[in-house]
Amino acid sequence: NRKVLALFFRHCAKLRPVSCNIMKNKVLKFLNKYKFDILYFLVLAALFFLFVPTQEEYYWQSEVEEFKDKYYLKGSIIFSAGLTLIVGILNMIKKKTIKNILNSTITVLIMCCWFFFFFQSIIISLILLINRSYENQTIDRKFQVVRIDDNKYIFAKEINNNDFILKQSEYEKHPNYKDIDKLVKGEVIHLHFKKGLFGINYFEK
Secondary structure, X not given: OHHHHHHHHHHHHHHHHHHHHHHHHHHHHHHHHOHHHXXXXXXXXXXXXXXXXXXXXXXXXXHHHHXXXXXXXXXXXXXXXXXXXXXXXXXXXXXXXXXXXXXXHHHHHHHHHHHHHHOHHHHHHHHHHHHHHOOOEEEEEEEEEEEEOOOOOEEEEEOOEEEEEEOHHHHHHOOOOOOHHHOOOOOEEEEEEEEOOOOOEEOOO
């Protein structure tokens, strides 16, 4: 029995380097075959999980949502329509058949819709980065504390815009944040912002 076990373990020891080499070759082959796909997903992951959150740190979400609601859909439609029109005109200049022209323009339109839908957060973050790169003016926004409840939740309205309610999460995000325990009802909170290239307010960290 001992001899059989010794032979068995000796045989396994011989097979181990071979198995490791086979596995190594398979991994290298896989990486070489899908290297561009892996790189693509790594870049996407970096953009979604690093770039996007970093840009959002300088903005109130309500400001970003307001800009998105006003301009993103309109801008996406205008860009997609313009690109589709250019492709259609170029195909007509090349005297392609109506079928080819329709196929190419519809393909471009679908690709644009797909791009602006799936990469919306990245596109918005790029806009936020560009917006922050060009400072137009510094503004001082004033908010009056209307109520502070027992759970230390603040309720405040902007003095120059009663429709804007200050969210506590956004207030605590601002660098001029003052501890709620030190606030009193009726107090005016001054929060400083910079207006960027696209008119979106941001603050320095």
